[in-house]
Amino acid sequence: MPRTLLSGNEAIARGAWEAGVRLAYSYPGTPATEILSAFSHLPGTKTHWSVNEKIAIENALGASLAGSPAICSMKHVGLNVAADALFSAAYTGVGAGLVVVTADDPGIHSSQNEQDSRHYARAAKIPMLEPADSEEARRFTRDACALSGRLDIPVMVRLTTRTAHSRSVVDEQAGWESKPRAFRPDPERYVLISPWARTCHEELESRIAQAASVAEEWDGNRMEILDRSLGLISSGMAWQYCREGFPGASYLKLGMVHPLPRRLVEKFAGAVKRVVVVEELDPFLETEIRAMGIAVEGKALLPRVGEFSPDIVGRSLGARSRDHLAHVDKIGDRPPSFCPGCPYLGFYHSLRKRGVTVCGDIGCYTLASQPPVKAIDTTLCMGAGISMAQGMEDAGHGPCVALIGDSTFFHAGMPALLNAVHHGYSTKVAILDNGTTAMTGFQPTPSSVRTHAPVIDMAALARALGVAGENVAVVGGYDIGAIDGALESQLSRPGVSVVVVREPCALIAKGRQPALRVREDACTACGECLSLGCPAIAADSRERAVINAGRCTGCGVCGQICPSGAMVREGA
């Protein structure tokens, strides 16, 4: 069978496909996004980007109960959104098979937090597998699909950014076709109402106990006794760091982090003199192993915060680091920037000038928190800006504007806007509608223009959610006068107001215009254009603006806000 170099994400898709899964659902979120895209390129599959992760897991469960096994994938904070359904799916059982893939982000490479999603497996009482490289990602996902159908329980597969994005050799195997099953009506299991739900709980306890027996025999959990003075218990990428740094130490590699193979753990602990659990983030394994009565070290030696590296694991366990050149201390960051010609730079600029509190949200616009733009005050989680602005209003604070993109608005903002209308708030909302999910790679949203789906008009939607007709304004991104006019008009109105800023993303819009140029004699070095945050504009040694013609898209926003009229088009 072919050996290929696959990322963990691609290998997950492959493993599910080999197990006969043909349906997958997800919502975009780094580092999990590529799982669905990879799966969509495999033969015979049907996939879509659900409007949010709760819907994705519910789509998947419906399919599974009706006889087609399914997979759903999301980043860790997306699992929070799906959690309501996850806990209940453990009670109902799944039918054909349901695998839930979650990707954690230790080190917070691109997320709001570094929560440890292993706790969900314990809380929801479902098995969770954790691969340590791409070949295991393939194999464990195959095993997860089979286990889910066999035990009638959702099974989770957990990655981290490092395992999701690293590439390693995978032995692709032939798959099998899933035998079609009919939906078996069973309201006493599928309708969670007392007293039926209590019986479901009892049955869940026995299913998770069965999973614990499977854990004892499954080859994804394995140990090797080498030097008995040190025994390392680990899983995932942390195990790779252990093997790299301590090749002589005995190890217990856990492929199933819940439920634990208790007899295997006891056998390992009995065979070595010292047991150290090497795990990123929380002492999840350590706590459970200590509760078994085994003397174990872990977070007394290793950090709880941040991602591990081979050096961190080595240092924590007393190994010497190797000789290396000196670190460059003042190297500074290369922070992520907006794109040249981004249609929202002018809007952030106009908004910041108004001196309001801005409750932001998740998307490219989260970058508006950074210098030089510095236009947002909060970002909590999907859709939170609109609801937080309401709470601030109740506490007597204002004026506030909630800022949100179209994908995020569809995901979680709609109920929040409805809440504002229903409870009579004066919430001011700006919806940045570029018709795509830009930050994660341009996945479609309901306002994307596509040939086979109805395009949802954001302004009509706002009115349908109860916002008064004259309180909805639509402007483009590149006319600063119109933007200022819309903000002036809408921010002063009573009741809920929505300004829709509709403009395609600069990275996918067609047609550049001639670049702009700064007339040196006219520039007063006031810095106003630099505050836009456009990466095509920089300052020279005298703080005067210089435009990089190669990067400039000719959008003209800088020219509109320049107080000295110093910008001209090239060739003019």
Added chain:
Amino acid sequence: MTTVLIAGLGGQGIVLASDIIARAAMHEGMVVKKSEIHGMSQRGGSVFSFVRYDHVVYSPVPRQGDVDVMVALELTEALRWRHFLHVGSSIVALDLYTPSYGRAGMDEASVRTEMALMRAQCERFLLISPAALEAGGRRLPPNVAMLGAASRFLGFGPATWSAAIGMTVKPESGEDNMRAFEAGAAAAR
């Protein structure tokens, strides 16, 4: 175990270059693991990829001092990983400085001073001028050109390189990429 680091900026084709090295190593029968973080590349951030190959590879992430060959497409990015190099490392860097967004990074003079320190410590140090990577006035793909420049330190045969590049780049740009590779190799002699 060989550890290669490729570093640069979003949009320079760093990940593609690292795919070529990985395929070259697989072509010669080795086990390969590579580590990179996606997500911020189009936002102009730092992009890097470690490629490690041997008969057995555990961690795709190396320790400080483990890097045998560094290919850097920008000077600040070359410096960012200095502590992953040791005195025996081979360094091939493109002589290009790009300031950070919002001026968060090091200025050019300081970057060049620190690079000079690196050159003083490492015998195998090549600085490639961007002009050397042009052919007949056309700019060739600098990522593949820099692989050509680094090829003398990497030890893969010409057939391996050709196969790896062919498997990775779009078929219509195969010729351009091979020309880029040759230009880089010539610039390194």
